Amino acid sequence: MRDKSVLRKLLGLCVATVVVVGRELHEAGDGGRSKLVVKVRRRARVRGRCGRCGVVAPWFDNGGGERRWRHIDVGMASCELVADAPRVSCPEHGVTVAEVSFARHDSAFTRAFEDLVVFDAIVSNKLAAARRHGISWRAVDHMCIRVATEALGRIDLLEGLVAIAIDEVKYKKGHRYLTVVCDHLTGRVIWAMKGRNKETVRAFFDALGEERAGQLQFLTCDGAEWIRSVIAERASDAVVCLDTFHLISWATAALDEVRREEWNALRRNGGAHAAKEFKGLRWILVRNWENLSSKQKGTIRDLERANKRAFRAWQLKEELRDVMSMPLVAARRGLDSWLAYASRSRLAPFVKLARTIRHYRESIEATLEWKLTNGISESNNAAIGRIRSAARGFHDPESFITMIMLNRAGIAPQLPWAPGS
Numbered sequence: 001m002r003d004k005s006v007l008r009k010l011l012g013l014c015v016a017t018v019v020v021v022g023r024e025l026h027e028a029g030d031g032g033r034s035k036l037v038v039k040v041r042r043r044a045r046v047r048g049r050c051g052r053c054g055v056v057a058p059w060f061d062n063g064g065g066e067r068r069w070r071h072i073d074v075g076m077a078s079c080e081l082v083a084d085a086p087r088v089s090c091p092e093h094g095v096t097v098a099e100v101s102f103a104r105h106d107s108a109f110t111r112a113f114e115d116l117v118v119f120d121a122i123v124s125n126k127l128a129a130a131r132r133h134g135i136s137w138r139a140v141d142h143m144c145i146r147v148a149t150e151a152l153g154r155i156d157l158l159e160g161l162v163a164i165a166i167d168e169v170k171y172k173k174g175h176r177y178l179t180v181v182c183d184h185l186t187g188r189v190i191w192a193m194k195g196r197n198k199e200t201v202r203a204f205f206d207a208l209g210e211e212r213a214g215q216l217q218f219l220t221c222d223g224a225e226w227i228r229s230v231i232a233e234r235a236s237d238a239v240v241c242l243d244t245f246h247l248i249s250w251a252t253a254a255l256d257e258v259r260r261e262e263w264n265a266l267r268r269n270g271g272a273h274a275a276k277e278f279k280g281l282r283w284i285l286v287r288n289w290e291n292l293s294s295k296q297k298g299t300i301r302d303l304e305r306a307n308k309r310a311f312r313a314w315q316l317k318e319e320l321r322d323v324m325s326m327p328l329v330a331a332r333r334g335l336d337s338w339l340a341y342a343s344r345s346r347l348a349p350f351v352k353l354a355r356t357i358r359h360y361r362e363s364i365e366a367t368l369e370w371k372l373t374n375g376i377s378e379s380n381n382a383a384i385g386r387i388r389s390a391a392r393g394f395h396d397p398e399s400f401i402t403m404i405m406l407n408r409a410g411i412a413p414q415l416p417w418a419p420g421s
């Protein structure tokens, strides 16, 4: 195999479009890193295209001469591609630098290098990816935006939706929220925007359009009026389901309120030791029974003797979870007896929750009937939480949205050497 074709293969350059013209190794000085500079050119038979839209366009001039793109490292050395950057005259975009097959428009990095960096930023975070590849955080941020924008331009995530979930996600302390929409069938995030109010939900329906909104059959959300009123306005034919994930989280919040009341009562009555033990219970109580260790299960059994009110609250939470996993007819009956029990429980947070559940009864039964359950909201919420903590919070909501889409919308780049990429 000839030297140049070995090099072309090592660099993963496409034989149909690119020819390796020459190469040079710039050896490092003290402590530095060597750099392999590879000169390439477009194959003569490949026609010039507009760098912005990809349409075949007539040659205009030689532009600013040679340009350089950082490429994936080769062994211990970094690597740079060098090529002429002629300009074409696009009927739509005017005089533009011609497209090169190995890089995105207006980038100082090759497509493969960007995909690799963005892949790393998704599995860890932007700072880690920046350090790993010796580039700035800002450069990684721009790559994420470029890769996401390109991918979102290729696919229409709002096409063919039948069942969706509308939810809010915190991105920063002090009540800064995004509204996030997921597709129940694919589990993907399909839309996100800063804010949580009627205007935000209307913006989603604007993007969706009237016809596609009319095709929606199911929507899940929590009890929020700002979501429900817009749904009534824009997708009145759809069945509104109350996400079980939200229902269970309401019950968990009620349980925690009871625990806190009991803890305060213990403290007031001078049971400092008991109060301290009680505080530590929190994480055991809110977890699902099947996820507890046998020692933790023992602690809950002991609670039955130690504090009847907290135990009853815990039972109510677990029973509601059971009811929500039953088939429709059994669940209807189960919910009736649960409501009766909760109303008589003399636990104020659960008496209140029973009222709320009666209010949303129709939505809850729709959820049971159509089995649009917590899976999707729960896993997307957890994943979005991981994205936020990996980045140690986000100041810029757009940047957070970009990472959510790259992670959860099915548009993450493959590794450059993955088959078919």
Ligand SMILES: [Zn+2]
Pocket (backbone or CB within 6 Å): 050, 051, 052, 053, 054, 055, 090, 091, 092, 093, 094
């Ligand atoms: Zn163009």
